[in-house]
Amino acid sequence: MASRDIVTYRTPASVLAGVASAVFVVVFLIWTILPIFIMFVSSIKDLLEAFKLPAVGDWSGIGVFFDFTPTFKHYVDLFTQEKFGTYFFNSVASALGSAAISVVLGSMAAYALSRAEFRGKKDLFFWIISTRMAPVVAVMVPLFAIFRYGGLVGSTPGLIIAYTTFNLPFAIWILKGFFDNVPYEIEEASMVDGSTRLQAFKAIIPLVSPGIGAFLVLCVLFAWNDFLFASIIGSGGAKTLPVATSGLVQPQNIQWGKIMAAGVVTTLPMMLLGLVIRRYLVTGLTMGAVRG
Amino acid sequence: MTKVIVSEVWKMYGKVPAVRDLSFSCESGEFLCVLGPSGCGKSSTLRMLAGLEHISAGEITFDGKRINELPPKDRDIAMVFENYALYPHKTVRDNMANALKLRGMPGAEIAQRVERAAAMLQIGQLLDRRPMELSGGQKQRVAIGRAIVRSPKVFLFDEPIGHLDAKLRGHMRGELKRLQRELATTTIYVTHDQLEALSMADRIAVMNEGVLQQIGTPQDIYNHPANEWVASFVGEPPMNFLDAEVVTAGSETDLEVRSGALCVRLSDAHRHRLNGTRGGLRLGIRPEAVQVAAAAPAAGWTSGSIYAVEPLGGDTLVEVAFQGGRVLAKTGADFRGEMDAPIFVTVDSSKVHLFDATNGRALT
Numbered sequence: 001m002a003s004r005d006i007v008t009y010r011t012p013a014s015v016l017a018g019v020a021s022a023v024f025v026v027v028f029l030i031w032t033i034l035p036i037f038i039m040f041v042s043s044i045k046d047l048l049e050a051f052k053l054p055a056v057g058d059w060s061g062i063g064v065f066f067d068f069t070p071t072f073k074h075y076v077d078l079f080t081q082e083k084f085g086t087y088f089f090n091s092v093a094s095a096l097g098s099a100a101i102s103v104v105l106g107s108m109a110a111y112a113l114s115r116a117e118f119r120g121k122k123d124l125f126f127w128i129i130s131t132r133m134a135p136v137v138a139v140m141v142p143l144f145a146i147f148r149y150g151g152l153v154g155s156t157p158g159l160i161i162a163y164t165t166f167n168l169p170f171a172i173w174i175l176k177g178f179f180d181n182v183p184y185e186i187e188e189a190s191m192v193d194g195s196t197r198l199q200a201f202k203a204i205i206p207l208v209s210p211g212i213g214a215f216l217v218l219c220v221l222f223a224w225n226d227f228l229f230a231s232i233i234g235s236g237g238a239k240t241l242p243v244a245t246s247g248l249v250q251p252q253n254i255q256w257g258k259i260m261a262a263g264v265v266t267t268l269p270m271m272l273l274g275l276v277i278r279r280y281l282v283t284g285l286t287m288g289a290v291r292g
Numbered sequence: 293m294t295k296v297i298v299s300e301v302w303k304m305y306g307k308v309p310a311v312r313d314l315s316f317s318c319e320s321g322e323f324l325c326v327l328g329p330s331g332c333g334k335s336s337t338l339r340m341l342a343g344l345e346h347i348s349a350g351e352i353t354f355d356g357k358r359i360n361e362l363p364p365k366d367r368d369i370a371m372v373f374e375n376y377a378l379y380p381h382k383t384v385r386d387n388m389a390n391a392l393k394l395r396g397m398p399g400a401e402i403a404q405r406v407e408r409a410a411a412m413l414q415i416g417q418l419l420d421r422r423p424m425e426l427s428g429g430q431k432q433r434v435a436i437g438r439a440i441v442r443s444p445k446v447f448l449f450d451e452p453i454g455h456l457d458a459k460l461r462g463h464m465r466g467e468l469k470r471l472q473r474e475l476a477t478t479t480i481y482v483t484h485d486q487l488e489a490l491s492m493a494d495r496i497a498v499m500n501e502g503v504l505q506q507i508g509t510p511q512d513i514y515n516h517p518a519n520e521w522v523a524s525f526v527g528e529p530p531m532n533f534l535d536a537e538v539v540t541a542g543s544e545t546d547l548e549v550r551s552g553a554l555c556v557r558l559s560d561a562h563r564h565r566l567n568g569t570r571g572g573l574r575l576g577i578r579p580e581a582v583q584v585a586a587a588a589p590a591a592g593w594t595s596g597s598i599y600a601v602e603p604l605g606g607d608t609l610v611e612v613a614f615q616g617g618r619v620l621a622k623t624g625a626d627f628r629g630e631m632d633a634p635i636f637v638t639v640d641s642s643k644v645h646l647f648d649a650t651n652g653r654a655l656t
Contacts, residue, residue, distance in 0.1 A: 185374075185375055185377035186377050186379060189377035191344070192344075192370065193391035193394055194391050194394035195365060197363075199394070206381045207381060
C-alpha cells in the first residue's frame with residue numbers, strides 16, 4: 001500500500017509558511033489561553049490584588065500579576081452568599097436531562113428514518129431539521145406563552161423540554177447519518193441469531209456510539225452555555241450558571257471576584273467533559289471508519 | 293433434519309414481481325443450490341426463507357409446518373451473509389456465542405460449542421480477535437462458525453464465498469461441501485457462480501427473472517438443460533449456440549442439422565425428440581463436444597479457419613470460424629495453430645442439444 005503521507009519539499013515558500021504558521025499558533029494560543037488564565041488567576045486573588053496593573057510599557061512590572069496571596073473566598077462566597085450550588089445543579093440537570101431525552105428519542109427516530117421507507121419521508125426529515133432554522137429569539141415569545149400556559153416557566157423540567165425541542169432535531173440529523181453507515185445485514189444477522197427487532201436495534205447501538213458521543217457533547221454544551229432559554233424559560237425557579245453569573249453584575253456593584261470564580265465553576269466541568277470524552281470519541285470514530 | 297417446501301411463492305416489490313410462482317422442495321439433509329444471475333430473485337427467495345422478507349403469496353413449510361408468519365428468530369435457521377455481517381465490536385468468540393446467549397444457553401455449554409465449531413473451522417486461534425483484525429477468508433469462516441454453533445434446522449447461505457479470491461474460493465467449496473455432509477443439515481445455498489453450484493450441490497434450482505427454469509442434479513442441469521437459457525448459463529466455457537435447420541439427408545429417417553457449412557447427423561434419439569419438427573431450430577453444442585483437427589481425418593468434417601486460440605494451461609480453447617458461423621472448441625493443451633490457419637471441425641452428434649427456435653425450450 002502506498003504511503004498516505006503528503007510529500008512536501010523544502011522551498012522558500014514552505015519555509016516562510018512554516019514560520020508564519022508558528023507565529024499564528026503562538027498568537028492563537030495567547031489569544032485563547034490568556035483570558036482563561038486571567039479568569040482563573042483573578043478568581044483566587046483578593047479584589048485589590050486583582051486590579052493591580054503595571055504601568056503602560058513597563059514589561060518588568062509583569063510580575064505584579066503573580067504577586068498575590070491565593071484565596072478561595074470568592075468560591076466560598078459563591079456557594080454561601082449566593083446559591084451557586086443550586087444553580088450548578090440546575091445547569092447539570094437541564095443539560096444532562098435534555099441530552100438524555102434527546103439521545104433516547106433521537107436515536108429511535110433516526111433509526112426509523114434510516115431504516116424504514118414510508119411516504120413523505122424526505123419531507124418529514126426536512127421538516128425536522130427546518131425547526132432549527134429559525135433563531136431561538138424568533139420562537140422565544142410564542143414558546144414562552146406555551147410554557148407559561150403549561151406552568152413550565154421557572155422549572156427545571158421546563159428548561160429540559162425547551163432544550164430538547166432544540167436538541168432533538170439535531171440528534172436525529174446527526175444520528176441518522178451514523179445509522180445509515182451501519183450495514184442492515186448486521187441487524188438481520190442478529191434477528192436470525194434470535195433477536196427481536198428491538199434487540200437487533202440495541203445490538204447496533206454500540207456501532208453508532210461515536211455519533212451518540214459526539215451528539216451528547218454538543219447537546220450538553222448547548223444547554224450548559226445557553227443564556228437565552230435559561231434567562232426567560234428558567235427565570236426565577238430554574239436559574240442556571242450563566243444566568244446566575246450575569247446576576248452578579250449589579251448596577252451599583254460588579255462583583256468581579258465572584259464573576260471570575262463563577263466563570264471557573266462554569267468552564268471547568270465542560271473542560272473535564274471534553275478531556276474524558278475525547279479519547280472515547282476518537283476510538284469510537286476510528287471504529288466507525290474502518291468498519292469491518 | 294428438516295424438509296423445506298416452497299410452494300407457489302411470489303415476492304412483489306410494489307408492483308414488480310421479483311419471484312414468480314416458485315415451487316420446489318429441499319429434502320431433509322439435502323444441499324440445494326439456487327443458481328441464477330443477479331436480480332433473478334434468488335436472494336429474495338432466501339430472504340423469504342429466513343423471514344427477512346414477507347412472502348407476498350404462497351407458502352413455505354419446514355417439516356410440514358407453515359412458517360410464513362414466523363419472525364426469523366422463531367424459524368430456527370442460520371444464515372451466512374454475502375458480506376459476513378459480523379458484529380464489528382464483538383470478538384470472534386462473542387460473535388459465535390451471540391445466538392446461543394440469546395437462547396439462554398448456560399455459559400459452559402456455549403463455551404464448549406464455540407470451541408468445537410472453531411476447531412472444526414480451524415479458527416481456534418482467532419477467538420479473541422475482532423472482525424477488523426481478520427482476513428476475508430477468516431471472516432467468512434467466522435460467519436460460518438456463527439451459523440453452525442447453533443445446530444439449526446436449516447442453513448441459508450447467501451453467496452458466502454463470493455467475496456473471496458479465486459484460489460480461496462476453490463478451497464472453500466470443498467470445505468463447505470464436506471462440512472455440510474458431516475453436519476447433514478438441510479442447506480439452501482444461493483449463488484450466481486455456476487461452478488459453485490455444479491461442484492457443491494446435490495440438486496440445483498436455476499432461476500431467471502424470478503422464474504424457476506429447472507431443478508435437478510448437477511449432471512441433469514449440465515447434460516439436459518431444460519431450455520436455451522439454462523444451457524447458456526451453466527457451463528464454462530459457455531455452450532455454442534447456432535441457428536440451424538433440420539434437413540433430410542437422403543432418406544426421411546436420415547436427418548441432419550445444418551448451420552452454414554457445419555452439419556451434424558442426428559441420432560435416432562434426436563429424431564424422436566424432433567417429433568416431426570422441421571425447419572429452423574437452435575443448436576447447442578458444448579465446447580468439449582467439438583473436435584478440431586489440422587487435416588480432415590474423415591469425410592463429414594467441416595473446414596474453417598482459426599479465429600482465436602486461448603491456451604488455458606490444462607486445455608486450449610479454439611474458436612473456429614466456418615462459413616456461416618463460429619464455434620468454440622475445447623481441446624488439449626498440446627494444440628498448436630496460428631490465427632487464420634485452416635482447420636477442420638466436427639461435432640459429437642450424441643452430445644448436441646436442440647432447442648425450439650421460438651421459445652428456447654429443449655426438444656425432448
